[in-house]
Amino acid sequence: MERIHDMIVIGGGPAGYTAALYAARAGLDVVIIEKMSAGGQMAVTDTIDNYSGFDAGVAGWDLGM
Numbered sequence: 001m002e003r004i005h006d007m008i009v010i011g012g013g014p015a016g017y018t019a020a021l022y023a024a025r026a027g028l029d030v031v032i033i034e035k036m037s038a039g040g041q042m043a044v045t046d047t048i049d050n051y052s053g054f055d056a057g058v059a060g061w062d063l064g065m
């Protein structure tokens, strides 16, 4: 079945997520295409430090989800 989207974001890392989030908030029908796993590089990282809202760090996979 054919479906027309307003916007397609290539890559599901932080940059892609942010672009898709803002597009959705603006009312666009947006889809993300990711070739690896949700979260991008952070998904293959044990612990993410210096990320707003997580003063003790957060597991990369958890943040990606």
Ligand SMILES: Cc1cc2nc3c(=O)[nH]c(=O)nc-3n(C[C@H](O)[C@H](O)[C@H](O)COP(=O)(O)OP(=O)(O)OC[C@H]3O[C@@H](n4cnc5c(N)ncnc54)[C@H](O)[C@@H]3O)c2cc1C
Pocket (backbone or CB within 6 Å): 010, 011, 012, 013, 014, 015, 016, 033, 034, 035, 036, 037, 039, 040, 041, 042, 044, 045, 047, 048, 049, 050, 051
């Ligand atoms: C080991 C490691 C530790 C890190 N630790 C920290 C940390 O502690 N704190 C911190 O702030 N940052 C950390 N970083 C950096 C952080 O992960 C990156 O700055 C961030 O992920 C960049 O986000 P991005 O969306 O620009 O790119 P990426 O995360 O690289 O996302 C790009 C996505 O695009 C996908 N993609 C590419 N080409 C295609 C295609 N043709 N079709 C479909 N999908 C495609 C990729 O699979 C990927 O998921 C770390 C990085 C690594 C590798």
